[in-house]
Amino acid sequence: MLEIKDLHKRFGDTLALDGVSLSAAPGEVVGFVGANGAGKTTTMRIAMGVLAADSGQIVYDGAPLGVEQRRRFGYMPSERGLYPKMKTGEQVAYFGELHGMSKTEARRSAGELLEQLNLTDRAGDFVQDLSLGNQQRVQLAVSLVHDPEVLILDEPFSGLDPIAVDVMGAALRDRAAAGAPVIFSSHQLDLIERLCDSVSIIGNGKIIAAGGVEELKAKEVKQLRVSVETDEDLTGRLPGTVTRDGDDYLVEDSPDDQEVLRIAAAAGRITRFAYDQPTIAEIFREAVTR
Amino acid sequence: MTAQRNQARHDETSRMRGLMLVAGREIRVRGLSKSNVISLIVTVLIVGVLAALPSLFGGDDGDEKIGLAGPTAAAMQTQLDAMGGFDVTVFDSAGEAEQAVEDETVEAAVADGSLYSRDGVGNETEAKIDAAWQAASVQTNLASAGLSDQEIAGALTVQPLEWVTLESEGGVTGPLDYFTGLIISVIMFMMLMTPVQYIAMGVVEEKSSRIVEILLTSLKPWQLLGGKVIGLGVISLVNLIAMVAVGLGVSAATGMLSDLPPGTASAAVSTIGWWLIAFALFGTLAGGVGSLVSRQEESGSVLTPLIMSLTLSYLGAIFLLNAPTSTFAEVLSIVPPFSGIAMPTRMAIADVPAWQIGLSGVLLALAAAGALALGSQLYKRSVLYTGSRMKISEALRRSA
Numbered sequence: 001m002l003e004i005k006d007l008h009k010r011f012g013d014t015l016a017l018d019g020v021s022l023s024a025a026p027g028e029v030v031g032f033v034g035a036n037g038a039g040k041t042t043t044m045r046i047a048m049g050v051l052a053a054d055s056g057q058i059v060y061d062g063a064p065l066g067v068e069q070r071r072r073f074g075y076m077p078s079e080r081g082l083y084p085k086m087k088t089g090e091q092v093a094y095f096g097e098l099h100g101m102s103k104t105e106a107r108r109s110a111g112e113l114l115e116q117l118n119l120t121d122r123a124g125d126f127v128q129d130l131s132l133g134n135q136q137r138v139q140l141a142v143s144l145v146h147d148p149e150v151l152i153l154d155e156p157f158s159g160l161d162p163i164a165v166d167v168m169g170a171a172l173r174d175r176a177a178a179g180a181p182v183i184f185s186s187h188q189l190d191l192i193e194r195l196c197d198s199v200s201i202i203g204n205g206k207i208i209a210a211g212g213v214e215e216l217k218a219k220e221v222k223q224l225r226v227s228v229e230t231d232e233d234l235t236g237r238l239p240g241t242v243t244r245d246g247d248d249y250l251v252e253d254s255p256d257d258q259e260v261l262r263i264a265a266a267a268g269r270i271t272r273f274a275y276d277q278p279t280i281a282e283i284f285r286e287a288v289t290r
Numbered sequence: 291m292t293a294q295r296n297q298a299r300h301d302e303t304s305r306m307r308g309l310m311l312v313a314g315r316e317i318r319v320r321g322l323s324k325s326n327v328i329s330l331i332v333t334v335l336i337v338g339v340l341a342a343l344p345s346l347f348g349g350d351d352g353d354e355k356i357g358l359a360g361p362t363a364a365a366m367q368t369q370l371d372a373m374g375g376f377d378v379t380v381f382d383s384a385g386e387a388e389q390a391v392e393d394e395t396v397e398a399a400v401a402d403g404s405l406y407s408r409d410g411v412g413n414e415t416e417a418k419i420d421a422a423w424q425a426a427s428v429q430t431n432l433a434s435a436g437l438s439d440q441e442i443a444g445a446l447t448v449q450p451l452e453w454v455t456l457e458s459e460g461g462v463t464g465p466l467d468y469f470t471g472l473i474i475s476v477i478m479f480m481m482l483m484t485p486v487q488y489i490a491m492g493v494v495e496e497k498s499s500r501i502v503e504i505l506l507t508s509l510k511p512w513q514l515l516g517g518k519v520i521g522l523g524v525i526s527l528v529n530l531i532a533m534v535a536v537g538l539g540v541s542a543a544t545g546m547l548s549d550l551p552p553g554t555a556s557a558a559v560s561t562i563g564w565w566l567i568a569f570a571l572f573g574t575l576a577g578g579v580g581s582l583v584s585r586q587e588e589s590g591s592v593l594t595p596l597i598m599s600l601t602l603s604y605l606g607a608i609f610l611l612n613a614p615t616s617t618f619a620e621v622l623s624i625v626p627p628f629s630g631i632a633m634p635t636r637m638a639i640a641d642v643p644a645w646q647i648g649l650s651g652v653l654l655a656l657a658a659a660g661a662l663a664l665g666s667q668l669y670k671r672s673v674l675y676t677g678s679r680m681k682i683s684e685a686l687r688r689s690a
């Protein structure tokens with residue numbers, strides 16, 4: 001279990017983090033969402049020990065996170081970086097060693113990853129000679145080479161081609177299935193919706209909404225969508241605030257949904273009767289404007 | 291308790307491992323790069339050829355062929371043989387001797403108080419012949435004044451001067467010569483200048499490629515900086531050792547090794563010691579100031595003060611060679627960072643009191659420790675900062 005607790009961080013006059021807390025259980029994929037400048041990168045950098053917090057702490061399995069444990073984490077910074085003049089295979093293995101693997105372990109793991117990422121025949125090339133898409137894959141290999149216990153990825157999907165997005169998505173789910181807590185930030189809310197178990201939304205350095213994806217959606221539910229095959233106009237007859245969305249009736253603040261069902265059923269064949277669930281995008285917009 | 295101690299030991303080994311991994315990468319990527327290997331091969335070839343040159347052009351055994359004739363011939367021959375370096379032929383007459391010079395069978399001839407040569411002789415040869423002439427003439431004059439050979443020998447026997455150096459204590463090697471000092475200063479300069487620039491370039495490369503952010507998740511800034519300094523230090527040392535080995539090897543093979551001034555070996559060892567300290571000083575500073583900029587184009591501007599002081603140290607050392615006993619030489623060889631190059635240079639050419647060597651070493655080591663602290667603080671505080679060039683004061687104000 002990785003817990004980020006009450007982080008505060010100030011850069012000169014900007015208060016970047018104002019009490020950010022966030023946690024990921026083993027096997028849980030947490031989406032970290034927020035507008036540009038909200039504080040995602042700063043939070044992740046502090047979690048990875050690259051930046052020091054003014055206050056707050058990072059707790060791993062119940063104790064403050066140590067340097068040795070952190071070396072077993074996998075990190076992808078938002079600003080990608082590789083040694084341009086180092087061979088791909090050598091570079092991935094080097095990072096394995098930096099994260100505590102033996103030389104042979106690191107080589108083997110690097111070879112396997114490059115194989116998975118279809119880069120085996122580029123292993124002897126300098127990174128600078130690879131296409132941008134392939135460099136992104138190498139970056140992914142660098143963050144996964146040491147079989148990390150925890151993944152913290154800052155916008156891992158940005159700049160990826162659709163195939164790489166799938167590879168990355170599968171890699172995240174794989175790691176989570178193996179029991180690793182995974183936290184990643186993204187602006188692609190459809191991806192968050194598809195991949196995450198829970199979401200934390202940050203705005204201006206504060207967490208403004210957090211919870212399981214299903215739970216959040218359920219909490220935000222307000223409107224009932226009803227489709228009835230009828231020529232009658234039910235707008236005035238259904239209890240609650242009724243609006244039309246095409247042929248559908250949208251009923252908000254209804255005092256009694258069973259009453260809505262009865263009236264609709266009497267009018268004609270009901271083809272749809274369900275509460276609308278907001279998308280993560282809508283929840284995000286809602287949370288940010290609140 | 292034991293667990294804690296084990297943990298501490300474990301942390302210690304992993305800290306060292308991190309440092310060595312960084313150093314190892316520098317050595318592999320930079321030391322074994324095509325350009326470095328090629329430049330090393332070229333340098334080694336040049337050194338080999340330079341070392342072989344004297345025996346290629348020096349001709350036979352280098353003895354000067356001299357012809358002698360006339361009444362002083364016998365005395366002259368005794369004197370010249372005693373000096374060594376001459377291949378003497380005695381001719382029956384001055385005419386024959388002159389003819390031999392003409393025919394190039396001898397370089398020069400001394401007969402009837404004249405020195406015959408085709409177009410003059412070298413300074414050293416002239417001085418020796420002159421000295422031999424003086425001594426031979428004194429001997430001849432004494433003999434004609436009626437002294438016996440024994441009396442003459444007694445009169446001419448001179449006890450060589452005994453050297454007493456008042457301020458010198460044990461362990462100090464005697465003076466070598468100007469040339470050794472020159473070589474030491476040139477090598478020191480090159481061995482500092484090149485790696486220092488590579489360190490700064492490497493730091494900027496990691497910053498500009500943004501890789502430093504992932505590196506810092508598994509390494510501490512001091513490991514990253516220290517590993518780089520060690521790695522480039524090792525590369526420089528290997529380059530130097532290759533050059534020295536080839537130079538000495540070729541000299542040994544061509545039989546010139548015995549011509550090297552005595553004390554060359556100990557000078558080489560102590561020079562490496564001075565280099566290690568000076569390199570720690572300049573190397574860590576280069577890493578520190580390199581981290582102030584984010585783009586390779588800007589690294590020149592922050593390196594300028596370092597390059598300037600290195601160049602000044604070098605020029606100072608060259609100047610010192612011409613005035614090794616001046617106050618300027620003493621001060622320059624004690625004050626860091628100039629002492630890094632100046633002291634080993636001065637030690638090669640002059641007798642340096644032990645206390646000055648000690649003081650200079652301590653001051654340079656202190657400066658290196660200060661540079662280590664300053665360089666790593668600068669590095670730690672500015673390595674993650676991207677944007678325009680940072681001022682040193684600004685970097686030191688930032689929290690890490």
Ligand SMILES: Nc1ncnc2c1ncn2[C@@H]1O[C@H](COP(=O)(O)OP(=O)(O)O)[C@@H](O)[C@H]1O
Binds near residue numbers: 011015034035036040
């Ligand atoms: N090194 C820094 N120096 C000064 N301000 C910074 C620095 N890093 C981040 N900030 C500021 O902190 C705030 C949060 O930034 P960041 O964590 O990068 O947001 P996000 O990743 O969500 O876009 C922003 O206002 C940003 O300008």
Ligand SMILES: [Mg+2]
Binds near residue numbers: 037
């Ligand atoms: Mg960001």
